[in-house]
Amino acid sequence: MEPPKNIVKIAVQMMGAYPQLIELNQSKPLSAVLKDVCDAWNISNSEQYALQYVDGHQAYITELNRMEIKNGSILKLTTSPDKEASSLCNGVQSHNLDVRSESLKKLADLSGDVTFAQEFISRDGLCILARMVEEQKEPGEVMCHTLRAIAELMEHGFVSWETFSTSFIHKVVTFVNMNLMLVEITQLALVILENVLQSNTKLAVMVKQEVPLERLLTLLQLPNQPLQIKVMALLVALLQKSVNRERADMLEILWKKNMRQFIHKHIIHGWPVLGDEMSHYLYVLQCLSLGLLEDWMKTPMDPNNAEQRQQLQNLRIVAFPNEGDEEGHMSTDRRRSLCAKEFRKLGFINGSPWQDLALTPPGLLALENMMYFSTRWPSAYSRFVLENSSREDKHVCPFARSSIHLTLVLCDILRVGETVSETGQSFQTLFYAQDHFMHELFSVCIQVLNKTWKEMRATQEDFEKVSVSLL
Numbered sequence: 001m002e003p004p005k006n007i008v009k010i011a012v013q014m015m016g017a018y019p020q021l022i023e024l025n026q027s028k029p030l031s032a033v034l035k036d037v038c039d040a041w042n043i044s045n046s047e048q049y050a051l052q053y054v055d056g057h058q059a060y061i062t063e064l065n066r067m068e069i070k071n072g073s074i075l076k077l078t079t080s081p082d083k084e085a086s087s088l089c090n091g092v093q094s095h096n097l098d099v100r101s102e103s104l105k106k107l108a109d110l111s112g113d114v115t116f117a118q119e120f121i122s123r124d125g126l127c128i129l130a131r132m133v134e135e136q137k138e139p140g141e142v143m144c145h146t147l148r149a150i151a152e153l154m155e156h157g158f159v160s161w162e163t164f165s166t167s168f169i170h171k172v173v174t175f176v177n178m179n180l181m182l183v184e185i186t187q188l189a190l191v192i193l194e195n196v197l198q199s200n201t202k203l204a205v206m207v208k209q210e211v212p213l214e215r216l217l218t219l220l221q222l223p224n225q226p227l228q229i230k231v232m233a234l235l236v237a238l239l240q241k242s243v244n245r246e247r248a249d250m251l252e253i254l255w256k257k258n259m260r261q262f263i264h265k266h267i268i269h270g271w272p273v274l275g276d277e278m279s280h281y282l283y284v285l286q287c288l289s290l291g292l293l294e295d296w297m298k299t300p301m302d303p304n305n306a307e308q309r310q311q312l313q314n315l316r317i318v319a320f321p322n323e324g325d326e327e328g329h330m331s332t333d334r335r336r337s338l339c340a341k342e343f344r345k346l347g348f349i350n351g352s353p354w355q356d357l358a359l360t361p362p363g364l365l366a367l368e369n370m371m372y373f374s375t376r377w378p379s380a381y382s383r384f385v386l387e388n389s390s391r392e393d394k395h396v397c398p399f400a401r402s403s404i405h406l407t408l409v410l411c412d413i414l415r416v417g418e419t420v421s422e423t424g425q426s427f428q429t430l431f432y433a434q435d436h437f438m439h440e441l442f443s444v445c446i447q448v449l450n451k452t453w454k455e456m457r458a459t460q461e462d463f464e465k466v467s468v469s470l471l
Contacts, residue, residue: 010074013054280423287418299364
């Protein structure tokens with residue numbers, strides 16, 4: 001005969017006693033269950049005790065989570081959360097170093113439990129721990145337990161990070177900026193600072209001001225994977241909490257310090273397995289970097305902007321250098337006529353080429369891509385133009401039109417300007433292999449497009465068909 005559904009067969013342990021095998025009645029109040037267990041061991045004051053899982057997280061059993069107990073579970077009788085919290089509050093302030101150390105270690109282990117955390121925090125436990133950090137009189141291992149307890153307690157979200165003082169944050173920052181004997185302290189300090197940043201409090205400004213990017217890059221290069229994950233978490237948080245101009249400046253510093261190359265060689269191709277966390281941070285870093293292109297993508301060319309007009313002219317001059325040498329001897333009308341003809345040869349559709357670049361997206365990003373290709377790969381650019389100059393008109397691959405469309409396609413594929421996903425993990429390895437990822441990708445793709453156009457003997461009517469074949 002099957003036991004009733006509200007009966008769970010479990011074992012209950014207590015140090016120095018034989019385990020009890022009991023049938024836990026889930027419809028019976030937990031206080032009554034505890035009294036039965038304590039009575040079996042001749043223990044009075046059952047209200048001072050609680051049941052706790054033996055394995056895993058060792059969470060306390062409460063009326064809220066008791067239905068999660070399964071047949072065969074092993075529990076232990078232990079001190080109640082409120083009594084344990086009171087005891088540890090006293091223990092962490094003991095003048096005896098051994099007592100203080102053991103209390104902090106136990107506190108760090110228990111702080112992940114929501115029931116215990118509520119009790120400890122209600123006794124001003126966080127203030128006690130923060131003061132210990134500010135005074136920093138503890139040996140390294142003890143400080144490790146202290147920081148871990150703070151991180152675990154704050155994870156429950158009962159109180160705001162504004163609870164802490166600027167002195168506390170400053171001390172935690174020093175744990176990141178100094179070379180410490182225990183790398184675990186640095187890791188925990190990074191975790192705390194990342195959480196402070198995410199909280200959007202006034203303390204977040206302090207973190208941004210006091211943690212140098214160069215220091216984080218130094219820590220990232222240490223051969224310690226858990227530390228590298230924490231560094232990336234803080235770096236990504238710093239970037240996400242910055243506006244576009246500030247973010248662009250920060251990324252410029254990071255790339256100049258060869259962070260991209262380090263990630264490509266020592267993390268992407270250096271770790272046996274990246275894991276979900278690092279994959280997410282690499283995805284976010286790529287997303288934020290490419291997101292800086294959004295303004296260019298949404299900005300049309302301004303015909304009154306002298307710099308932009310000169311960039312257009314440079315495209316033409318590099319493509320047709322011989323004609324450019326003779327322009328100084330031509331009349332204004334003839335020079336205009338020649339320029340218009342050459343822009344048409346380059347594949348601009350409108351009479352005024354800036355009108356082609358008025359379409360947003362891709363806006364000025366298309367001009368940037370064309371300029372990069374013509375200056376970074378001048379031989380390939382000249383070859384593209386010469387090949388098409390020698391083709392029949394109907395088989396000419398229009399460079400400008402193709403570039404504008406290709407830029408739009410790449411923006412769509414790379415999701416430029418999309419909001420960062422909290423769970424995203426997909427990133428392009430090539431992004432970390434190239435300093436100018438978008439421009440280099442464009443330069444490769446535009447050559448492939450021209451090659452495909454030639455092989456297909458395409459005409460203007462086949463433009464969309466050739467574009468689709470590249471995807």
